[in-house]
Amino acid sequence: SDYQQLSYNLNVNLCQGGPLKSRSLTKDSYTPDVFQKATIDPRHWHGKTINELGRWFEKHFQAVNVQKAMKEKHG
Numbered sequence: 001s002d003y004q005q006l007s008y009n010l011n012v013n014l015c016q017g018g019p020l021k022s023r024s025l026t027k028d029s030y031t032p033d034v035f036q037k038a039t040i041d042p043r044h045w046h047g048k049t050i051n052e053l054g055r056w057f058e059k060h061f062q063a064v065n066v067q068k069a070m071k072e073k074h075g
Helices: 002-014 025-029 032-037 050-074
Strands: none
Touching: none
8 A cells, every 4th residue: 555655765765774574563463364354344443433533523522512602712
């Protein structure tokens, strides 16, 4: 990915003698078939659906805006 390439280039430029190929602990720990079998469901994110996350963020930012407004009004 772009981030790995950028990371590799930074490591080579900043730390001379860097590795020729970047490696990750996750990829080294599992066999390739684990990653092929893994499916990513964008509607289900760590037990929360996108709609639930959206509602949570909406409530959070409303609460932050109310706190800012109260601070401005009452000092």
